[in-house]
Amino acid sequence: MGFEPIEIKVAGKAAQAHRGGSGDALLFLHGNDGLSTSWPVLEKLAESFDVIAPVHPGFGDELPDWLEGVDDYAYFYLDAIEALGLGRVHAVGHSVGGWVALEMAVRNPLALKTLTISGSSGIHVKGVPKGDPFFFSPEKLIRHLFVSEKLTEEWLDQESKMTAEEADERLMNQRALARVAWNPPFYSRGLHKWLHRINIPSHVIWGEQDRMWPIDYAREFNTRLKGSTLSVIPDCGHLALVEKPDEFVGLVTQFIRGNAG
Amino acid sequence: MNFYFFHLMPYGALDLSLVDKYESTWTQLPNSAYDPEEGFKLYQRYLGELESAEDLGFDGVVVNEHHQTAYGMMPSPVVIASALARSTKKMKIAIVGNAIVLRDHPLAVAEELAMIDTISGGRLICAFVRGIGTEYYVWQVNPTYSHERHYEAHDLILRAWTEPGPFAFEGKHYHFPYVNIWPRPYQKPHPPIWAPSNGSRETVNWASDPERKYTYLSAFGSLDSSARYFDLYRDLSKKKGWTPTADKLGWAGPVYIAKTDAQALKEAKPHIESFFNKFIVKPVQSSFPPGYTSIESLRMVRERHSFIQSGGQSAEDVIKAGVFLCGSPDTVRKQISRLVNDMDVGHIMANLQFGTMPHELTAKNMDNFAKEIIPYFKAQQRKVESSAAE
Numbered sequence: 001m002g003f004e005p006i007e008i009k010v011a012g013k014a015a016q017a018h019r020g021g022s023g024d025a026l027l028f029l030h031g032n033d034g035l036s037t038s039w040p041v042l043e044k045l046a047e048s049f050d051v052i053a054p055v056h057p058g059f060g061d062e063l064p065d066w067l068e069g070v071d072d073y074a075y076f077y078l079d080a081i082e083a084l085g086l087g088r089v090h091a092v093g094h095s096v097g098g099w100v101a102l103e104m105a106v107r108n109p110l111a112l113k114t115l116t117i118s119g120s121s122g123i124h125v126k127g128v129p130k131g132d133p134f135f136f137s138p139e140k141l142i143r144h145l146f147v148s149e150k151l152t153e154e155w156l157d158q159e160s161k162m163t164a165e166e167a168d169e170r171l172m173n174q175r176a177l178a179r180v181a182w183n184p185p186f187y188s189r190g191l192h193k194w195l196h197r198i199n200i201p202s203h204v205i206w207g208e209q210d211r212m213w214p215i216d217y218a219r220e221f222n223t224r225l226k227g228s229t230l231s232v233i234p235d236c237g238h239l240a241l242v243e244k245p246d247e248f249v250g251l252v253t254q255f256i257r258g259n260a261g
Numbered sequence: 262m263n264f265y266f267f268h269l270m271p272y273g274a275l276d277l278s279l280v281d282k283y284e285s286t287w288t289q290l291p292n293s294a295y296d297p298e299e300g301f302k303l304y305q306r307y308l309g310e311l312e313s314a315e316d317l318g319f320d321g322v323v324v325n326e327h328h329q330t331a332y333g334m335m336p337s338p339v340v341i342a343s344a345l346a347r348s349t350k351k352m353k354i355a356i357v358g359n360a361i362v363l364r365d366h367p368l369a370v371a372e373e374l375a376m377i378d379t380i381s382g383g384r385l386i387c388a389f390v391r392g393i394g395t396e397y398y399v400w401q402v403n404p405t406y407s408h409e410r411h412y413e414a415h416d417l418i419l420r421a422w423t424e425p426g427p428f429a430f431e432g433k434h435y436h437f438p439y440v441n442i443w444p445r446p447y448q449k450p451h452p453p454i455w456a457p458s459n460g461s462r463e464t465v466n467w468a469s470d471p472e473r474k475y476t477y478l479s480a481f482g483s484l485d486s487s488a489r490y491f492d493l494y495r496d497l498s499k500k501k502g503w504t505p506t507a508d509k510l511g512w513a514g515p516v517y518i519a520k521t522d523a524q525a526l527k528e529a530k531p532h533i534e535s536f537f538n539k540f541i542v543k544p545v546q547s548s549f550p551p552g553y554t555s556i557e558s559l560r561m562v563r564e565r566h567s568f569i570q571s572g573g574q575s576a577e578d579v580i581k582a583g584v585f586l587c588g589s590p591d592t593v594r595k596q597i598s599r600l601v602n603d604m605d606v607g608h609i610m611a612n613l614q615f616g617t618m619p620h621e622l623t624a625k626n627m628d629n630f631a632k633e634i635i636p637y638f639k640a641q642q643r644k645v646e647s648s649a650a651e
Contacts, residue, residue, distance in 0.1 A: 063405065063552070134546065134551060136546070137284075137544055137545075137546055167560075168556055168560070171551065171556050171560075172556060175405055175551040175556075178403065178404060178405050178550065179403065179552065182397075182401070182403040182404065182405070184401075
């Protein structure tokens, strides 16, 4: 399924995006490490949906001067949905992308048909130790991502062969992530108070052995998002879209179909 | 030509065997390794060493700020400078510097420094720094705002010192409707401001602006890299239409002097190695959090980082690299002569206690520096001045 690069422009702000497939519009919001690790999942989703996958402004790029927090991403993408004339979309967000989707949904739930978050940040659960994508060394981070030892070894191997361009891209991704998620660390102070506003079908997908954002977060989201569905993927860490892409796509597709009305 | 004694106040009583169990003595080494009784003894000792610099003939003492680390027991240099403001009478007290970016209320720094400047009768030298990477994790200050917060906090402090209040400061990060500090600084128009750095082009450019003309301080870099930064400072200044004098350049780094090169190496070796291999070691991502500096600088600095902060250095390595000035009086004179005569540097800040170095060696090192280095260069300078006068 082919994807085409598009540019989203709203109110003097811009994002690069990829669009592919056909069906209901699905806005895919990538996680902490940029869009690249999401491709296997995106291609499968495009078999059933019109997938729009933006690169969050600042990732792999200079920091836009308007970017100060995740709320800026949320307003930008709410505008983008209108600018692209998508109507109501299915939002799917992983990790920081889940946080962005939640911020969009509390602001304007009716811009979305359904909401799916996986391994999402955005709220804080006291006393549950999280992984630290900034403080961890690259090796320690990789060792926290997967259950699969094979994947861990593959990623460590790729890490050792990283090119200068890839290293630069990571520095830029980390910079954009730090801009929106440094303090408070990976959450918005008020978001948890308003999650009840999300009165659309919502879906929480979590790797059972997520060591970055432990499963306690999934339960907290499941409690606070009224009527939400919780899908726990066994033998899976934080990056469900890499570790269990088929299950991930199956769960997303099934949920959206079940709530298509 | 000014000579200063620079103290980092390390927790020298540290059980070094503990260090290797953790990634770093910064942020990660548990503070259960700190014993308050030892802390008491070390503060008495270190303050005594700083105070003794006055009678030995140093022009000043230097202190600085670091957080949550055995590397230095000085999270607040203001506390140490305050104690020295009363216990010393003549010499300068330099804070290089206050990490103003870490503060949500830099006005407090403006007030504290104005107090020290007044209590000391105008002996305060200031520097404002961004703090090192680890401190952004400790204080949770967003590193992607590091530069802009630094400039803004600096502007706020400078205006609070010099502009009649009350006035409103309306910044992006700091917004204070009423700025009107009491006391104001003793020195006019304000205490000298220095800019310490490890060669960040952005900092050198900012410091050399004709509006500021801040003394650029190369801190703990090699002699070769310091020479490059001084050249950069001079070049940028010239492009902006002014020529820096020696007073605008400073160097800070570890120095050890004994009778012979061999003796100096032998005495300093365990202590300088504890400094470079235990106290200063930090993993790269903790030294350089995302956005702390530009991608270009990050790339450069990460390459260099492997040398300075990754450990595994012998005393011989750091001497050879020109990072540690060590040897007989004659050897050290030659190295300092490179700074003073070749690079035209006007301020030498000698870190004469480092790592685990005990008091006896520190006192001996200070004494040697005071007798063998300071008078030599002061005499040289008098000679130059009198021949210039003729």
